[in-house]
Amino acid sequence: MNSIFIEEASKVATDPQVLINMVSKRVRQLSAGSRPMVSVEGRMGLADIALAEIAQGRLVVSKPENGEEPQE
Incomplete structure (x- = not known):
């Protein structure tokens, strides 16, 4: 995994x-x-x-309501 992707995704999903x-x-x-929701560059695993999808906001987490399971 590329540490740059991890850092960028950590800014979006802080937990x-x-x-x-x-x-x-x-x-x-x-x-x-x-299919990937981002352009794949080089040898991305x-x-x-x-992580790139999360960093670019393509994947989001909705907060649970009334104790329901979170949806991704």
């Missing part, structure tokens, strides 16, 4: 556990065949793509 969960879920989606 580390939420960031980990977002990246994990998105990596699973990408490995299952989902799936985690780098997920």
Whole structure:
């Protein structure tokens, strides 16, 4: 993983556990065949793509309401 992507994504998703969960879920989606929502440059791994999507605001977390599970 590229540390620059991590730093940029950390500015968007400030809670580390939420960031980990977002990246994990998105990596699973990408490995299952989902198309990246950002342009892939060079040798970006799936985690780098997920972090870039978060950093660019393509993936967002909605805050839970009334104790519901958060939606990504």
